[in-house]
Amino acid sequence: xDAAVFDRAxxxxxxxxxxxxxxxxxxxxxxxxxxxxxxxxxNNAPSVVLYPGSPEDVQTIVAIANEFGLPLSxxxxxxxxxxxxxxxxxxxxxxxxxxxxxxxxxxxNEKFGYxxxxxxxxxxxxxxxxxxxxxxxxxxxxxxxxxxxxxxxLERGVGYTPYGDHFMWQTGLEVVLPTGRIMxxxxxxxxxxxxxxxxxxxxxxxxxxxxxxxxxxxxxxxxIGLMQRxxxxxxxxxxxxxxEDLGAIMxxxxxxxxxxxxxxNVPVVRNIILDAGVVSKRTEWQDDPGPLTAESIxxxxxxxxxxxxxxxxxxxxxxxxxxxxxxxxxxxxxxxxGAKFFTNRDRTEDNGDRGAHVLxxxxxxxxxxxxxxxxxxxxxLPHGAHVSFSPISAVDGADAMRQSTMVKARSDQFNKDxxxxxxxxxxxxHHICLFLYDKSKQSDRKETLDLMRLLIKEAAAAGYGEYRTxxxxxxxxxATFNWGDxxxxxxxxxxxxxxxxxxxxxxGKSGIWGKKYRGRGL
Numbered sequence: 001x002d003a004a005v006f007d008r009a010x011x012x013x014x015x016x017x018x019x020x021x022x023x024x025x026x027x028x029x030x031x032x033x034x035x036x037x038x039x040x041x042x043n044n045a046p047s048v049v050l051y052p053g054s055p056e057d058v059q060t061i062v063a064i065a066n067e068f069g070l071p072l073s074x075x076x077x078x079x080x081x082x083x084x085x086x087x088x089x090x091x092x093x094x095x096x097x098x099x100x101x102x103x104x105x106x107x108x109n110e111k112f113g114y115x116x117x118x119x120x121x122x123x124x125x126x127x128x129x130x131x132x133x134x135x136x137x138x139x140x141x142x143x144x145x146x147x148x149x150x151x152x153x154l155e156r157g158v159g160y161t162p163y164g165d166h167f168m169w170q171t172g173l174e175v176v177l178p179t180g181r182i183m184x185x186x187x188x189x190x191x192x193x194x195x196x197x198x199x200x201x202x203x204x205x206x207x208x209x210x211x212x213x214x215x216x217x218x219x220x221x222x223x224i225g226l227m228q229r230x231x232x233x234x235x236x237x238x239x240x241x242x243x244e245d246l247g248a249i250m251x252x253x254x255x256x257x258x259x260x261x262x263x264x265n266v267p268v269v270r271n272i273i274l275d276a277g278v279v280s281k282r283t284e285w286q287d288d289p290g291p292l293t294a295e296s297i298x299x300x301x302x303x304x305x306x307x308x309x310x311x312x313x314x315x316x317x318x319x320x321x322x323x324x325x326x327x328x329x330x331x332x333x334x335x336x337x338g339a340k341f342f343t344n345r346d347r348t349e350d351n352g353d354r355g356a357h358v359l360x361x362x363x364x365x366x367x368x369x370x371x372x373x374x375x376x377x378x379x380x381l382p383h384g385a386h387v388s389f390s391p392i393s394a395v396d397g398a399d400a401m402r403q404s405t406m407v408k409a410r411s412d413q414f415n416k417d418x419x420x421x422x423x424x425x426x427x428x429x430h431h432i433c434l435f436l437y438d439k440s441k442q443s444d445r446k447e448t449l450d451l452m453r454l455l456i457k458e459a460a461a462a463g464y465g466e467y468r469t470x471x472x473x474x475x476x477x478x479a480t481f482n483w484g485d486x487x488x489x490x491x492x493x494x495x496x497x498x499x500x501x502x503x504x505x506x507x508g509k510s511g512i513w514g515k516k517y518r519g520r521g522l
Contacts, residue, residue, distance in 0.1 A: 001069065001092075009068035010048060016060045021051040021101075032078070032095050034087040036385035038449040038472045040442040044087040046073060046095040053101040055174065055182055055220040061096060062180040062218070065504040069516075072096050072504055074218045076119040076151030079144070082386050082434075083155070084471030089508040090522060096218065099148055105129050106221065107197075113137055113226045114171055114197040119150040119219060123370040130226075130368075137226040138368030140164055145370020150222045154212050155468060158423055158430065160314070160366045163227050164266030165425065171197040171223035173208055178217065178500035197223035213468070214492075215506035215514075216499055227368075230316035234343050235363035236326065239307030241338040246309055246404055247397030248336050250422070250429070254395045256332065257424055262325035265366055267313040270358070270421040274434065275310055276300045277380040277419050278361075278373060279354040291412040304355030307340070312359065314366035377419070377436065385439035387448060389455050391431050391464040395424055403431050403464065407455060411435070414451040430467060449473075456480060471508075478511025493518070 001009075013022045023029075024047065033045050052058045065072050071090055077099040078086030088095055103120025108129065115126060115137075123145035130137055140159035142152055153166040163169050172186040183189070185208050188196035200208060200223075211217050240249060249269060256263045273292065276285065286296040301307060311333070315322040326343075333339050344363040347356045361373045378384035389407065393399040400422060411418040416435045423430040437448045453476055456466065460480035469477045481488050492512045496503075503514025508522060 076148030169225035174221035215509035
């Protein structure tokens with residue numbers, strides 16, 4: 001933008017929002033860069049940060065952005081580290097920080113089991129509110145509870161209770177469109193409706209999905225379904241000694257997961273490197289910076305009393321039901337040679353058992369108690385940072401082994417530890433590969449970026465697509481969704497241009513650029 005035009009836009013924003021809510025000093029802007037950068041140089045800072053306090057403030061911001069051509073980058077709380085964090089996709093864009101002032105829990109309905117929240121409400125906030133009010137309800141939280149409920153849901157994030165597919169349980173949106181008009185989806189579009197959070201589909205086409213991982217609007221309110229607390233719960237760990245056991249684990253898992261019994265929640269299968277990373281530093285196991293050796297892996301397994309693969313799940317209900325389901329799980333997975341079985345009741349950290357730490361942390365998370373323990377992974381390396389390679393596959397043993405083998409081979413080639421987990425939905429798996437790197441080294445950042453770009457291409461060639469990615473890789477991932485000569489991207493671009501003719505809303509988000517920026521190689 002021309003500097004004079006930018007200054008006029010800021011002056012109008014200050015007049016509308018107040019000087020405290022239009023901030024462009026360098027100290028503030030430095031808090032909105034990517035904490036885990038991938039590019040060799042850090043060049044993704046915004047030019048200004050805006051703090052709306054109401055949907056009407058958001059409408060004002062959008063109107064001024066349209067008038068002056070100011071690109072916006074809305075965030076909820078910006079805690080999606082590893083995916084770009086608070087930073088804009090387009091450098092210099094104005095960050096619209098929805099979480100600073102719009103952070104109210106608007107409603108919790110005990111009878112029907114839902115909450116209506118603003119973008120600044122975190123998983124910790126809602127969990128603490130439910131606890132303080134002695135609610136019968138519980139939340140579903142991702143691994144780290146400091147993020148926004150709205151933000152995580154719009155990124156199609158996942159948790160681990162039976163309500164683990166967060167977008168599946170969203171129950172209606174209020175959105176400011178790029179034109180400045182405000183819209184409610186589903187039954188919320190009926191004036192005076194008391195079923196907004198009960199039936200999200202409403203009448204006609206269902207638009208809610210268009211606002212996930214998108215740049216078609218700014219969500220100001222969202223409903224989310226909440227599960228009632230069970231009478232009892234028990235979290236279990238099943239360890240499998242061999243790397244090649246993964247195929248049998250998944251083939252055993254599928255029918256139990258599809259039928260939602262005896263596996264009731266969203267299970268995870270984590271490898272030893274990921275579990276060791278939460279309780280130790282890499283140097284404890286190996287001084288050589290090269291790929292972890294078989295001897296180092298065996299040392300981890302023995303010291304932590306874990307397998308190469310470690311399966312975590314939680315059972316809910318009356319105690320008799322829990323014990324029945326646990327018996328079935330032991331019987332079925334016990335057919336895999338070397339499987340060992342533990343629960344949060346019989347394996348604790350009290351006696352210095354570090355290998356029990358993840359089990360106990362999963363018990364909290366799977367019972368709606370947010371945690372930050374997974375952040376200890378960042379201590380695995382000096383100046384630790386991470387990025388996630390996250391392809392989707394069927395819940396199939398051959399697919400799991402193919403992906404694991406492919407990613408581990410490339411990890412070894414690029415001197416990156418293969419710290420991974422499979423998050424199992426009903427019929428698909430998120431294969432989350434956390435590549436840990438030293439963010440203080442430009443060479444390490446570049447090497448990690450090169451690895452990611454190679455894996456994205458190789459996975460696509462094998463028929464695997466990613467469900468989510470870092471800002472720096474959004475164009476790469478979108479380019480792999482190219483069936484029908486790019487029909488999907490063409491569809492997104494047509495909607496983008498119709499709803500956002502001035503290309504102000506989050507340019508480049510998910511690889512979708514408005515016509516103003518398209519083809520400029522940004």
